[in-house]
Amino acid sequence: MAVSHLECKECKAEYPLEALYVCDRCFGPLQVAYQHEHPEDIGELRRRIQGGPQNIWRYADFLPLAGGPPGPSGRLASRVGLPAGCTPLIRADRLAAHLGLREVWVKNDAANPTHSFKDRVVSVAVARARELGFETIACASTGNLANSVAAHGAALGLESYVFIPADLEEQKVLATGVYGTRLVGVNGNYDDVNRLCTELCAEREWAFVNINLRPYYAEGSKTLAFEIAEQLGWELPDRCVVPIASGSLFTKIAQGFAEWRELGLLDSASGSAPQLPRMSGAQAQGCSPVASAFAAGDDVCRPVKPDTIAKSLAIGNPADGPYALELARRSGGSVDAVSDEEIRAGISLLARTTGIFTETAGGVTTAVLAKLAERGEIDPDERVVLVITGEGLKTLDAVRGTFESIEIEPTVASFDAAAAIAA
Amino acid sequence: MAVVVKIPTQLRAAAEGQAETEVEGATVQEVLDGLFARFEELRTRIADEDGSLRRFVNIYVAGEDIRFLDGLATPVGDGAEVTILPAVAGG
Numbered sequence: 001m002a003v004s005h006l007e008c009k010e011c012k013a014e015y016p017l018e019a020l021y022v023c024d025r026c027f028g029p030l031q032v033a034y035q036h037e038h039p040e041d042i043g044e045l046r047r048r049i050q051g052g053p054q055n056i057w058r059y060a061d062f063l064p065l066a067g068g069p070p071g072p073s074g075r076l077a078s079r080v081g082l083p084a085g086c087t088p089l090i091r092a093d094r095l096a097a098h099l100g101l102r103e104v105w106v107k108n109d110a111a112n113p114t115h116s117f118k119d120r121v122v123s124v125a126v127a128r129a130r131e132l133g134f135e136t137i138a139c140a141s142t143g144n145l146a147n148s149v150a151a152h153g154a155a156l157g158l159e160s161y162v163f164i165p166a167d168l169e170e171q172k173v174l175a176t177g178v179y180g181t182r183l184v185g186v187n188g189n190y191d192d193v194n195r196l197c198t199e200l201c202a203e204r205e206w207a208f209v210n211i212n213l214r215p216y217y218a219e220g221s222k223t224l225a226f227e228i229a230e231q232l233g234w235e236l237p238d239r240c241v242v243p244i245a246s247g248s249l250f251t252k253i254a255q256g257f258a259e260w261r262e263l264g265l266l267d268s269a270s271g272s273a274p275q276l277p278r279m280s281g282a283q284a285q286g287c288s289p290v291a292s293a294f295a296a297g298d299d300v301c302r303p304v305k306p307d308t309i310a311k312s313l314a315i316g317n318p319a320d321g322p323y324a325l326e327l328a329r330r331s332g333g334s335v336d337a338v339s340d341e342e343i344r345a346g347i348s349l350l351a352r353t354t355g356i357f358t359e360t361a362g363g364v365t366t367a368v369l370a371k372l373a374e375r376g377e378i379d380p381d382e383r384v385v386l387v388i389t390g391e392g393l394k395t396l397d398a399v400r401g402t403f404e405s406i407e408i409e410p411t412v413a414s415f416d417a418a419a420a421i422a423a
Numbered sequence: 424m425a426v427v428v429k430i431p432t433q434l435r436a437a438a439e440g441q442a443e444t445e446v447e448g449a450t451v452q453e454v455l456d457g458l459f460a461r462f463e464e465l466r467t468r469i470a471d472e473d474g475s476l477r478r479f480v481n482i483y484v485a486g487e488d489i490r491f492l493d494g495l496a497t498p499v500g501d502g503a504e505v506t507i508l509p510a511v512a513g514g
Binding site for chain 2: 010021022023024025026027028029140190191192194195197198199201202208210211214245246247248249300302303305315317318319320322
């Protein structure tokens with residue numbers, strides 16, 4: 001396998017591939033380093049990927065497992081765990097026309113086993129945790145991760161502890177507890193939960209997927225980039241619009257594209273070297289530390305106390321904030337924030353033009369795409385991918401009262417009378 | 424005033440293996456100075472050359488991030504708990 005070691009993103013100190021996440025020397029974050037051999041036959045490598053399982057393990061060469069894929073699995077059949085990934089990439093011409101754009105695609109990651117992109121990162125983290133001998137998995141979550149860790153624990157027979165803010169959406173709480181996890185509601189916001197779990201992580205022999213397993217966990221998000229490129233026929237989009245909570249997903253999607261470009265796996269329509277996409281980040285105004293820093297020209301984020309309906313993005317103290325800022329600037333992208341009203345409108349716009357019902361985070365992303373289009377920031381010829389990370393059924397309150405329906409007696413006359421009024 | 428400082432695992436080797444220690448100080452800065460006086464190596468680990476905290480270090484007083492308070496000038500009462508943690512977690 002190509003996976004090599006852990007290295008500090010700041011000072012480049014090297015560490016073994018263990019459950020470590022912070023550099024002892026400078027406190028910088030650790031990331032997985034690889035030593036890929038440059039493929040001699042690109043066609044053969046592409047065919048091998050295409051012939052792989054219909055889930056993220058088709059990209060096992062680019063993921064941090066020592067032993068390769070955890071076992072045989074396909075899209076609908078698996079001998080090990082819950083197969084994540086290979087979600088649809090859907091051409092959204094009606095959405096594009098509405099926004100005055102030419103080519104918009106929706107990557108619908110709600111089509112994962114627990115209905116969010118978190119199944120990708122949890123699959124990788126839990127597979128690595130098992131390789132390292134852990135018997136208990138845990139997480140600090142804003143909701144989607146809670147669902148995924150609880151479900152993966154159940155699928156693999158691992159004990160799990162899930163820590164969430166006590167005031168999370170009911171749907172996300174119910175869709176976690178059902179898996180039989182130990183669910184802990186914390187009286188505080190996500191950043192309080194995260195601090196508590198960082199402290200607990202030092203005291204327990206558990207694999208906290210987004211703390212001590214975080215270098216492996218984060219790698220799972222690269223599979224979104226790999227899929228998008230593969231689904232576009234080994235080409236890159238010109239721009240990706242991606243929600244930002246901690247900034248990990250945002251930066252790892254870009255890293256996935258860069259790794260494949262480096263290996264020569266990607267083509268460009270013009271035949272020249274493929275250009276990495278502009279990365280446009282999306283936040284809610286009620287929790288926009290990265291968007292605020294981007295607008296102010298700062299290279300660090302000032303933490304905030306979140307107050308937004310987009311609870312899955314409500315991280316006031318984003319761990320990868322500095323890297324997200326650097327990426328948005330380097331790629332010629334942006335980071336924008338939208339109001340709760342714009343988020344509701346974004347959910348509605350996506351639903352009415354694509355048939356995809358997303359949660360509040362997807363409303364944020366769609367609303368930011370609409371804002372960029374309105375500002376004229378997107379060249380009409382750009383190929384844009386909108387990354388939809390989660391499912392609308394998990395945040396139903398956001399759409400309550402946003403449409404009308406009629407109630408009638410079961411007679412034609414009653415319908416005709418009501419329809420006449422409605423029309 | 425005696426303050427309890429909780430030391431993260433990543434720094435314990437530089438603090439004689441201790442998970443927490445008691446130092447004197449009326450502000451976070453004074454508490455850190457007291458901590459660095461006792462364990463000199465900690466200074467280079469969590470502070471830059473100009474004395475400011477490295478960007479991936481979070482400090483909490485009674486569970487609250489000092490960036491929501493007065494930063495390094497945040498007052499700490501007798502018996503207060505100051506927690507040093509890595510910022511790179513979660514999400």
